[in-house]
Amino acid sequence: MIEASNPVSIIGAGIGGLTTALTLKQHGVPVRVFEGAPVLKPVGAGIILANNAMQVFRQLGLAEKIAEAGNKISQLKITDAQLSSLSVADLAVYERKYGVSNTAIHRGELQRILASALGYEHIELAKRLIKIEKSGPFHLTFEDGSTASSAVVLGADGIKSVVRKQLFSENTIRNAGQVCWRGICPLSLPEQYQGELNEAWGQGRRFGFVKINEKQVYWYALANATYAHTEVDRLGDLFREFHDLVATIIAATPREQLITSEITDLKPMQKWQHENVCLIGDAAHATTPNLGQGACQAVEDAYVLGKLLTAGTALPDAFADYERLRKKKAHAIVKSSWNIGKLAHLDSRVGVWLRNTLLKSLPAAANKQQMDMIFELN
Ligand SMILES: Cc1cc2nc3c(=O)[nH]c(=O)nc-3n(C[C@H](O)[C@H](O)[C@H](O)COP(=O)(O)OP(=O)(O)OC[C@H]3O[C@@H](n4cnc5c(N)ncnc54)[C@H](O)[C@@H]3O)c2cc1C
Numbered sequence: 001m002i003e004a005s006n007p008v009s010i011i012g013a014g015i016g017g018l019t020t021a022l023t024l025k026q027h028g029v030p031v032r033v034f035e036g037a038p039v040l041k042p043v044g045a046g047i048i049l050a051n052n053a054m055q056v057f058r059q060l061g062l063a064e065k066i067a068e069a070g071n072k073i074s075q076l077k078i079t080d081a082q083l084s085s086l087s088v089a090d091l092a093v094y095e096r097k098y099g100v101s102n103t104a105i106h107r108g109e110l111q112r113i114l115a116s117a118l119g120y121e122h123i124e125l126a127k128r129l130i131k132i133e134k135s136g137p138f139h140l141t142f143e144d145g146s147t148a149s150s151a152v153v154l155g156a157d158g159i160k161s162v163v164r165k166q167l168f169s170e171n172t173i174r175n176a177g178q179v180c181w182r183g184i185c186p187l188s189l190p191e192q193y194q195g196e197l198n199e200a201w202g203q204g205r206r207f208g209f210v211k212i213n214e215k216q217v218y219w220y221a222l223a224n225a226t227y228a229h230t231e232v233d234r235l236g237d238l239f240r241e242f243h244d245l246v247a248t249i250i251a252a253t254p255r256e257q258l259i260t261s262e263i264t265d266l267k268p269m270q271k272w273q274h275e276n277v278c279l280i281g282d283a284a285h286a287t288t289p290n291l292g293q294g295a296c297q298a299v300e301d302a303y304v305l306g307k308l309l310t311a312g313t314a315l316p317d318a319f320a321d322y323e324r325l326r327k328k329k330a331h332a333i334v335k336s337s338w339n340i341g342k343l344a345h346l347d348s349r350v351g352v353w354l355r356n357t358l359l360k361s362l363p364a365a366a367n368k369q370q371m372d373m374i375f376e377l378n
Pocket of ligand 1: 159
């Protein structure tokens with residue numbers, strides 16, 4: 001039994017930490033979230049919440065709010081650089097099956113919805129964990145010199161998790177050899193692109209874009225690491241062989257808001273929990289973004305913990321079951337996403353031709369099998 005006087009400590013107020021906190025709170029488990037950032041600053045990027053995450057948000061009573069703040073996506077298209085389709089995934093069948101839709105949304109908007117549903121009084125800002133030790137309860141030390149003691153800790157502190165680094169033995173971050181730029185621009189897309197995510201695959205680079213609300217488009221561009229030195233002002237040049245719409249989107253984006261990141265993941269690790277401490281989201285199973293599932297898998301983590309609580313398994317006894325139930329799917333996504341990233345970034349003309357020819361000839365059933373697996377909750 002978790003006492004109100006000694007709540008579960010969740011490190012990190014990202015999508016994983018906030019969704020888990022909300023789930024536990026709804027099950028009557030007292031929580032407090034320690035976030036390193038001094039403010040919950042809206043990140044200047046969008047995110048696609050796939051059907052699996054939206055099913056969880058419906059259970060949490062948030063699906064409608066998220067759908068209203070975002071934009072429904074009914075098709076996922078892989079295209080060539082000129083936006084001619086190579087592969088189309090129709091999501092309507094899952095909308096009918098599950099009653100929710102893939103939704104593209106501004107990350108800041110999603111964070112606001114989650115934090116207000118949880119209640120800001122449960123979130124302590126500017127509490128960057130620098131040390132965690134177990135001496136009976138966990139002893140937490142923060143960057144500002146303050147400390148806290150907690151019987152149960154959830155590490156939702158992202159791919160560079162301090163909780164993982166200090167309390168777990170497996171800690172291999174892998175670099176995929178790709179660089180990514182993300183941005184949001186004020187633009188109205190041509191009608192044909194408004195309800196779909198398009199990802200254009202070129203030679204050693206790709207460009208994705210999606211409408212996130214009536215006024216804004218979220219886009220991401222990836223290139224092999226050899227292009228990592230590209231100045232953001234020259235991004236348009238890097239994508240000059242792409243359809244004109246790509247240049248329009250890049251030109252419409254304020255440069256200072258662009259986010260540049262290396263693409264990394266966490267080598268699948270076997271142990272996500274022990275002795276009253278448990279990892280959630282990217283801290284446990286960070287993936288490359290090629291299947292758009294990193295945050296969705298964090299949301300599924302929260303769902304499974306919630307399901308175990310509903311079935312009467314109290315925290316922290318639920319942690320071992322959670323690890324067992326979640327590992328297979330989360331690891332399958334890490335692996336598949338890594339492989340897709342390699343295929344998307346072939347850098348020779350022949351390789352690109354072969355890849356595109358193969359993609360065009362693949363039966364829809366090949367895509368469907370993977371989506372069935374991803375969209376079905378654990
Ligand atoms: C280019 C790109 C595109 C992506 N697109 C998608 C997508 O479309 N759909 C999708 O589902 N996923 C996507 N992802 C993945 C997604 O962003 C992550 O999987 C998701 O944000 C993980 O959530 P999290 O809460 O586990 O970790 P994070 O989002 O990393 O949150 C961790 C939180 O912990 C805080 N923190 C970190 N260290 C400490 C500390 N020591 N003390 C206290 N607080 C700390 C951080 O400030 C942060 O708030 C994408 C990723 C990338 C890189």
